[in-house]
Amino acid sequence: MKNWKTATLSLATVALLAACGSTNSNEGSDSSTANNDGNLVVSTFALSEDIIDRDIFQPFKKDKGIELVYEVGNSGERFTKLQNNPNxxxxxxxxxxxxxxxxxxxxxxxxxxETKVPNLANLVDGAMDAVATSGAPYTMNSIGIIYNEEAAGMEINEWSDLWDPSLAGKISIPDITTTFGPAMLHVASDFKGVDITTDDGAAAFEALNELKPNITKTYTKSSDLANLFQSGEIVAAVVGDFAYPIISGANPDVEYLVPESGTYANFNTLNVAVSSENKELAYEFINWKLSQELQTTTAASLNEAPTNKDVELDDEVAENKTYGDIAQRAKAIDYTFVNTNLEQWISQWNQTLNQ
Incomplete structure (x- = not known):
């Protein structure tokens, strides 16, 4: 089924499908057969396409005097298509x-x-750390702690507080298979004072075993935490910042914090395909996506936390984003290292926490 679209068409909004949405069929060109005729071809998330067209594609097209064709879908399926199609x-x-x-x-x-993407020099430190292993990060989120202080009976300020015995059976953490599962392992390794890359996660699993009495359950969907707080099953959880509005909307007594010791970031990135026939234009598009001008716009219109350190947001737009001081202390995860160990980690996670 074709999933390609031309940015000159009127587009219907496909809401909130960034990481898990389905693809759509429309007129256009299939990547396996079409000659792009000098058009820029972009593979992107199926998210608020009318806004993306208005704020990102149309200004770039107008500036460069080009046409732009794009494919939408979730990250995994689009990546698999690219892997399997050398043409x-x-x-x-x-x-x-x-x-x-x-x-x-x-x-x-x-x-x-980097000489063709000068805005790479303007990335926050954590985003710059991700460039070599993952590409150009254009938006980010990170993990923190959400909790109900009254129900917890204590103030939580740091990751180490989650190991407090008074929280026995009262917290939830993301499953290893979720976006922030690997980040949770990094937090656990930090608790033991060990760089996770030095022991492939051995200390992290020791820490998780120590944390196990406090964990009532792991979760795969952050939206499930709203019900867990409401029912009183948990008083605290480790969660991505993007989920706070959903959880707090149903549970106004919860608060969200990012420990001063730091956090771990997850990025969405841009890369130029080796097979691209328009590499120079592709680099210009990436530079546009990393620009202060565009990231200021998309922070409000697409709720994307900026990676450009020169972006200045007002308090309303900045709320619940990995931005400012939080962004500066957000550490990048080496996903080459994670992917190498993930299969073994999943098995050990299940043995440690699900038995």
Whole structure:
């Protein structure tokens, strides 16, 4: 089924499908057969397409005097299509960090030429750390702690507080298979004072075993936490910042904090496909996506936390985003390392927490 669209068409909004949405069929060109005729071909998330067209594609098209064709879908399925199609006409692909790291490792993408993407120099530190292994990060989120202080009977300020015995049977953490499962392992390793890359997660699992009495359950959907707080099953959870509005909307007594010791970020990234016939234009598109001008716009219109350190947001737009001081202390995860260990980690996670 064709999933390609031309940015000159009127587009219907496909809401909130970024990481898990389905693709749509429309007129256009299929990546396996079409000649892009000099058009820029972008593979992107199926999210608020009318806004993306208005705020991102149309200004770029007008500035460059080009046409732009794009494919929509979730990260995994679009990445798999690229992996399996050496004749793909995709020029630029937007992916989750985990998929992007796999693509970099497999040599599917150009090594980013920083001279052609000058805005890479303006990234926050954590985002810059992710460039070599994952590509150019254009938006980010991170994990923190959400909790009800009255129900917890204590103030929580740091990750280490989650191991407090008074929280026995009262917390929830993300499952290893979720976006922030690997981040939770990094937090656990930090609790033991060990760099996770030095022991492939051995200390992290020791810490998780120590945390186990406090965990009432792990979750795969952050939206489930709203019901867990409401029912009183949990008083605290580790969660991505993007989920706070949903949980707090149903539970106004909860608060969200990012420990001063730092947090771990997850990025959506951009890469130039090795097979691209429009590499120069692809680099210009990436530079546009990383610009202060565009990221200021999309922070409000698409709720995307900026990775450009020069973006200044007002309090309302900045709320619940990995931005400012939080962004500066958000550490990147090496997903090449994660992907190498993930299968073994999943098995050990199940043995440690699900038995």
């Amino acid at each position: 793909s006409t995709i020029d630029v692909i937007e992916l989750s960090q985990a998929n992007a790291a796999t693509g970099v490792e497999e040599g599917l993408f150009e090594t980013l030429d």
